[in-house]
Amino acid sequence: MLDLDLLPGEYAVCRLPAGTSLPASLTAGPDDKSVISVTWGVDEISVICPNDRVPTGAEADTAWRCLRVSDLNLAMHGVLASLVGPLAEARVNIVTFSTYDTDYLLVPAVRLTEAVNTLTSAGHRIAS
Template sequence: MLDITLLPGEYAVCRLGGGTALPAALSSGLGSADVVTVSWTADGISVICPADRLPDEAVVETIWRCLRVAGPVGVDGTGTLAALVDPLAAARVSVVTFSTFDTDYVLLPAVRLTEGTTALERAGHRVVG
């Protein structure tokens, strides 16, 4: 069983063109529950951030809610994401995942939040928030 916290507010998974400068708003004044992650590839820049910090020029498909595994889980933890993704896949809920040094995060489409958290709870996890 995992303890999972639903972070407040909505999140965006977005794409910026390669070479785009990251807006300062992505890293300044983050609240204690906020999380921002940035990945650079040859194809562009992917950003996951609170929806209210969304860069103007970003391409966004849907709004998400963010779940954080109570941690620290650590980089050597095994099976954590599978324990979350498997019940969500069985419930046909799309996910985006990412990990930090300390823990794992799962994003669910905001419109499927209830179905997703119900699937996680049925799998034995505790969702709070």
């Protein structure tokens, strides 16, 4: 059983061309309970951020809700599998990303209730 927090607001998954400069709104870091993730790849820069921080000119898929799994350590195993498995069975599409000690799941905002019900049925607890 895992404890998850539902973060406030909606999120976007964004794509910028490689070499693009990030706007200040993304380099300052979040000032609330939100999270921002920036990943530099060879061909693109991927950004996950609150909808109100989507970079100008970015290709963006908006209307995602973010669930945070905290208090993890790198020795733990099966964390994402215990979340992704039930959601896959329910055919809820997701985007995942991680930091050193936190995993995040994005679920479509229109399927949030279904995702929460699926995860709680699998034994997880979700706080908002």
